Amino acid sequence: xxxxxxxxxxxxxxxxxxxxxxxxxxxxxxxxxxxxxxxxxxxxxxxxxxxxxxxxxxxxxxxxxxxxxxxxxxxxxxxxxxxxxxxxxxxxxxxxxxxxxxxxxxxxxxxxxxxxxxxxxxxxxxxxxxxxxxxxxxxxxxxxxxxxxxxxxxxxxxxxxxxxxxxxxxxxxxxxxxxxxxxxxxxxxxxxxxxxxxxxxxxxxxxxxxxxxxxxxxxxxxxxxxxxxxxxxxxxxxxxxxxxxxxxxxxxxxxxxxxxxxxxxxxxxxxxxxxxxxxxxxxxxxxxxxxxxxxxxxxxxxxxxxxxxxxxxxxxxxxxxxxxxxxxxxxxxxxxxxxxxxxxxxxxxxxxxxxxxxxxxxxxxxxxxxxxxxxxxxxxxxxxxxxxxxxxxxxxxxxxxxxxxxxxxxxxxxxxxxxxxxxxxxxxxxxxxxxx
Amino acid sequence: xxxxxxxxxxxxxxxxxxxxxxxxxxxxxxxxxxxxxxxxxxxxxxxxxxxxxxxxxxxxxxxxxxxxxxxxxxxxxxxxxxxxxxxxxxxxxxxxxxxxxxxxxxxxxxxxxxxxxxxxxxxxxxxxxxxxxxxxxxxxxxxxxxxxxxxxxxxxxxxxxx
Numbered sequence: 001x002x003x004x005x006x007x008x009x010x011x012x013x014x015x016x017x018x019x020x021x022x023x024x025x026x027x028x029x030x031x032x033x034x035x036x037x038x039x040x041x042x043x044x045x046x047x048x049x050x051x052x053x054x055x056x057x058x059x060x061x062x063x064x065x066x067x068x069x070x071x072x073x074x075x076x077x078x079x080x081x082x083x084x085x086x087x088x089x090x091x092x093x094x095x096x097x098x099x100x101x102x103x104x105x106x107x108x109x110x111x112x113x114x115x116x117x118x119x120x121x122x123x124x125x126x127x128x129x130x131x132x133x134x135x136x137x138x139x140x141x142x143x144x145x146x147x148x149x150x151x152x153x154x155x156x157x158x159x160x161x162x163x164x165x166x167x168x169x170x171x172x173x174x175x176x177x178x179x180x181x182x183x184x185x186x187x188x189x190x191x192x193x194x195x196x197x198x199x200x201x202x203x204x205x206x207x208x209x210x211x212x213x214x215x216x217x218x219x220x221x222x223x224x225x226x227x228x229x230x231x232x233x234x235x236x237x238x239x240x241x242x243x244x245x246x247x248x249x250x251x252x253x254x255x256x257x258x259x260x261x262x263x264x265x266x267x268x269x270x271x272x273x274x275x276x277x278x279x280x281x282x283x284x285x286x287x288x289x290x291x292x293x294x295x296x297x298x299x300x301x302x303x304x305x306x307x308x309x310x311x312x313x314x315x316x317x318x319x320x321x322x323x324x325x326x327x328x329x330x331x332x333x334x335x336x337x338x339x340x341x342x343x344x345x346x347x348x349x350x351x352x353x354x355x356x357x358x359x360x361x362x363x364x365x366x367x368x369x370x371x372x373x374x375x376x377x378x379x380x381x382x383x384x385x386x387x388x389x390x391x392x393x394x395x396x397x398x399x400x401x402x403x404x405x406x407x408x409x410x411x412x413x414x415x416x417x418x419x420x421x422x423x424x425x426x427x428x429x430x431x432x433x434x435x436x
Numbered sequence: 437x438x439x440x441x442x443x444x445x446x447x448x449x450x451x452x453x454x455x456x457x458x459x460x461x462x463x464x465x466x467x468x469x470x471x472x473x474x475x476x477x478x479x480x481x482x483x484x485x486x487x488x489x490x491x492x493x494x495x496x497x498x499x500x501x502x503x504x505x506x507x508x509x510x511x512x513x514x515x516x517x518x519x520x521x522x523x524x525x526x527x528x529x530x531x532x533x534x535x536x537x538x539x540x541x542x543x544x545x546x547x548x549x550x551x552x553x554x555x556x557x558x559x560x561x562x563x564x565x566x567x568x569x570x571x572x573x574x575x576x577x578x579x580x581x582x583x584x585x586x587x588x589x590x591x592x593x594x595x596x597x598x
Contacts, residue, residue, distance in 0.1 A: 074456070086520045086559040124467065124504045125516075125560055127573030160454050165463050165502030168558065182459035182490075184501040200456055243522035243563035250564045285521060315563070317522050331521045335558050420524055 004229070004237045005217045006210065007253040009098040016132065018139040021100035027145065029216035033108045034153045041112035045215065048223035049235040053090075054080055054171070054208030055284065055312045057301035066195035067203050070114055075203040077110045077118040078180065079212060082164050082171040084123060085284035086335060087315030090239035090251050091209035095122070095129040098213075099136035103159070105212035107140075107150060108219055110157050113205055117158055121176050124164045133161050168339035172387045173206040175341065186343045187387040210239055230256030234300035242268035244318040245275060245421075257303075260295040264318060275320035279404065283312025285332050286392030288399035309399075326411045327420040329400045330358045336393035347390035350381040354397055366412040371401050440483060444472065448487055458488040462498050466505055474512075476505040503557070511546045511553035512597040516570045520559040526566035527580060532556055534581045538588055551592065572598030 014020030021027070033041055046061025067075065079102070083091040095102060102120075110118050122130050137159050140146045148156045162180055164170050170179045174188035177199050198204025214236055218226045227235030234256040240263055243249045247269030254263070260282055264270060271277050277292045282299070287310040290297070297307045304311045319328055337351040354377055357370050378394035385391075401408055411418065417426045440448060451464045462484060469480035476499050485492040499505040517532045535554050539547055546553045562568040565577025569584070576587060591598070 083561045084559060087522055087563050088559075089561045089563050092561050123561065124502075125557075125570065131573075162454075163464055163467055164504075165467070165498075166504035166557075167502050179463065180460060181457065182462035182494075182498065184497055200460075241563065243566060244525045249522075249566065317525075317563070319525065323525065328521060328525070331519075331524050335520055338558060420529070421527075 004253050004255070006094065006098075006101070006213050006237060006239060007251075009101065010093065011097070015098050015100065016135075018100060018136070018143055018145075021098070025220075026100055026216075027104055029220035030104050030107055030145070031151065033111060033219050034151055034155065038112045038114055041108070041219070044223050045112070045218060048218045048226050049233060050211065050214055050218060051234065051301060052208055053210035053214070053239070053313070055085065055310075057311060060207065060211055063195070063207075064109075064113060064205060066193065067113055067205060068196065073202060074117055074200070075113065075115045076199045076205070077106065077113055077115045078173075078176065078199060078204055078206045079106060079118065079120040079209060080171065080173060080176055080206050081120055081122040081126070081129065081209045082176060083126075083209070083313075084168045084171050085286065085313045085315060086332070087241060087243055087281065087284050087317040088313040089241050089243070090314070092126055092129055093251060094209050094213050094239070095126070096132050099132045100140070101213050101216060102133070102209055103136050103140055105215040106159055107145065107157060108215050109205075109207065109212055110159075111150070111155050115205070116156050119180060119199070120159065120161045121170070121180055122161055122163060124166050130161050130163055137161070167341070168335075169341045169387070169389060172389070175387065176206065177204065184341070186341045189386055231298070231300055233302060238299070238314055240267070240299065241313075241315045242318065243316070245272050245277075245320040245323065246270065246318045247272060254299075256300050257298050260290070260297050260299055260316065263299060263316060264295065268316075268318070271318070271320050275322055277318060278321045278323060279319045279325055279328075279400075281315075281317040281319075281396070283310045284315040285317065285335065286310075286388075286395055287312045288395045289403060291403055322421045322423065324411065324418045324420055324423070325400055325404045325407055326358075327362060327418065329396060330355070330362045331420070332396050333358050333393060336389065340389055340393075344385035344390065346381045346384045347393075350377050350390055351393045353377055354393060361408075361412055362417060364414070364416045368409060368412055370412070371405065371408055374401060440487065444468070452488070459490050459494065461488055462490060462495055463502070466495070466499065470505060475507060475509045477507045477509075508544070509546060509550075511551055513552050513571050513591045514598065515552065515554045516557045516560065517554065518558070518560040518562070518566070518568045518570075519556040520563075522559075522563035523566035523568050526578075528567040530581050531567050531569065531579045531584050534584045535588070538585060551595075552588075574598065 009015035042064045050060040051057040167185045169175045170185040172187050175185040179185040194204045230236050238256045241251045252267040280290045301311045333355040337355040340347045340351045342348045378398050381390040381394045452461045465484045466476050470476045481495045485495045539552050543555050567579045569576050
């Protein structure tokens with residue numbers, strides 16, 4: 001399928017300049033939006049049924065509607081570009097290959113929210129993304145699309161990028177606000193929600209990069225036409241990331257509602273030669289794993305929830321029959337135990353204990369009872385912390401050990417350490433000089 | 437008082453002007469210090485603290501929380517190897533092992549000539565490029581042992597800083 005909306009300028013270096021982007025129809029939606037009533041714009045996004053692309057799938061228009069009435073003091077739009085969920089690589093190309101599309105979405109959203117200041121919080125590792133967005137912002141200011149009187153209207157807006165510094169937890173929106181204010185990235189207790197009390201204590205809306213990139217298309221083509229590109233309650237197009245053991249890993253823009261099997265087979269080229277798919281993570285590493293028999297599911301928020309998993313960030317990780325799922329899960333618990341911010345005991349201790357037990361199993365010293373022990377630790381984690389990082393670690397542990405229990409038992413009974421891929425026996429020296 | 441030269445002072449002023457509260461500038465300013473000196477050590481932290489009028493402990497806390505800040509100097513080419521699942525499935529361990537063997541250093545160490553340091557990092561958000569590594573602001577994808585050794589040679593020949 002050809003690129004639809006979000007990726008239409010990918011690979012075209014001209015789109016990096018404001019003139020090039022405009023020549024391809026860019027900033028027309030902004031012109032249209034500025035002639036509308038801000039409240040009508042919020043309604044338009046509501047009617048389009050746009051759901052947050054960061055992972056939660058919450059209605060963007062409804063979220064925008066949570067902002068209180070104006071009181072003459074600052075209110076903020078914050079863009080969450082702290083892409084870090086393992087398997088996810090969609091926001092980086094959106095910023096690097098079409099920065100003006102995101103900027104146009106930011107300006108329209110800020111106008112709809114009556115916010116005159118926006119910050120783009122970008123992962124510190126994404127140096128190229130920061131440079132591209134800074135340059136787009138500079139061009140837009142020079143052209144009068146940012147600053148005082150945007151496009152000659154009464155609306156004023158300043159936008160700047162803000163670099164993160166390497167912490168997965170800052171993708172959680174209140175941890176992101178803490179980080180943006182210059183503190184450790186530890187999530188805040190809610191309520192109050194950011195729409196009431198967010199950045200610098202002021203009403204704030206936080207949206208994902210891809211979410212905001214959808215906005216110019218919704219305004220440009222109209223809510224109904226955009227919604228019709230997807231399936232019911234899951235309107236528009238969606239960026240899907242496919243990585244791991246497939247022939248052609250990549251990010252693909254498709255209409256919402258393609259099946260996971262079609263995505264893997266038709267877009268990502270299917271499994272590697274001579275291999276069979278064994279397990280698939282459908283929505284980023286925190287989403288419960290699916291077996292090879294479960295991949296005829298539709299890739300939208302509701303269908304995956306019904307299938308007992310989550311669309312999350314639409315990051316598909318494929319594992320084939322050469323892979324040890326025990327080692328794969330151990331890789332994930334290493335990630336979560338490293339990234340836990342340490343604020344809540346169930347998460348700080350739970351992720352660490354899950355990883356310690358799995359390390360013992362991986363090194364050939366596990367016991368069958370460890371599988372039940374891990375599951376009882378998961379029960380003490382899910383829903384018992386300020387944010388969902390604890391759940392994000394527990395979900396893969398629960399689903400891997402339940403759906404692939406025979407493989408875990410076989411591994412434990414062997415009393416050996418096996419390689420992640422290739423079924424070779426390894427000496428029990430930990431990889432990467434650390435926990436992996 | 438840690439002295440900032442005029443050019444650095446002017447960049448600090450530009451960053452500070454972006455925020456209504458001083459503390460918010462801590463992370464961007466630490467990045468500036470680390471980019472220019474190769475580390476975010478106590479001197480760098482003190483410079484940020486004194487410039488912003490924010491207690492040193494609040495700056496130090498940030499440095500200790502975030503993985504991108506290093507109090508010890510890094511190599512001129514700091515090589516980050518992604519160790520998370522998608523890259524691991526595509527052979528990041530052999531890439532990492534080749535670097536350790538070839539450079540003769542472990543993570544956290546710098547080669548005797550100051551040229552290289554290595555770090556195994558969590559997901560770089562380049563999972564379609566697995567096994568992916570990042571040197572400075574450049575990503576290198578589909579790495580294997582052979583390509584890694586070739587890249588090392590290129591970096592050695594080029595010299596400078598990534």
